[in-house]
Amino acid sequence: METAVEEAKADNASAEAAIRACVTRFYEKGGTDPLLGPVFEKTIPELEPHLEIVSNFWSHALLGTTRYQGTPFGVHVKLPIEVEHFPRWLSLFTEAAKETMPEELASAAIARAEHMTQCFQSGLFPFKDAEGNPSKEPV
Numbered sequence: 001m002e003t004a005v006e007e008a009k010a011d012n013a014s015a016e017a018a019i020r021a022c023v024t025r026f027y028e029k030g031g032t033d034p035l036l037g038p039v040f041e042k043t044i045p046e047l048e049p050h051l052e053i054v055s056n057f058w059s060h061a062l063l064g065t066t067r068y069q070g071t072p073f074g075v076h077v078k079l080p081i082e083v084e085h086f087p088r089w090l091s092l093f094t095e096a097a098k099e100t101m102p103e104e105l106a107s108a109a110i111a112r113a114e115h116m117t118q119c120f121q122s123g124l125f126p127f128k129d130a131e132g133n134p135s136k137e138p139v
């Protein structure tokens, strides 16, 4: 019994470390990205506390821990995000997850990220413009 608990704790610790590595790698990539970099620069005053919040979010999403208690969509409504940011965000996150996480955890993280990207995009840009592209306003 004790061994199973110890094993579960060790698994969790290594998953937590992989999550942290993924989040760090994602922000390394995003920080130097010409599209996302300026948004991060303008809106994240201090990187370290931000990495902690986002790691806690992923720990909640993937491992069911409870350190993250926020509402991500509500945070993004107030940010200067445009529709073209979404595919870039997802592609950098996908790369970061594959580079840093064991395969199963990376697949779960990428699936969750794809779903949330879709939800955020349709929540923030619920209409279509004259060309049929996602838009904040009805035509």
Ligand code: HEM
Pocket (backbone or CB within 6 Å): 036, 039, 040, 043, 044, 050, 053, 054, 057, 070, 071, 072, 075, 076, 079, 081, 082, 085, 086, 089, 112, 113, 116, 117, 120
């Ligand atoms: C268009 C793409 C995105 C951009 C440019 C973006 C940018 C940002 C920025 C600048 C912050 C910091 C906000 C602040 O501290 O006030 C933030 C927070 C956060 N983002 Fe994103 N984000 C994007 C998409 C996503 C997606 C798809 C997810 C889902 C996994 C996500 C998860 C989070 C989380 C969990 C936080 C922390 C929220 C909190 O403080 O409670 N982001 N994002």
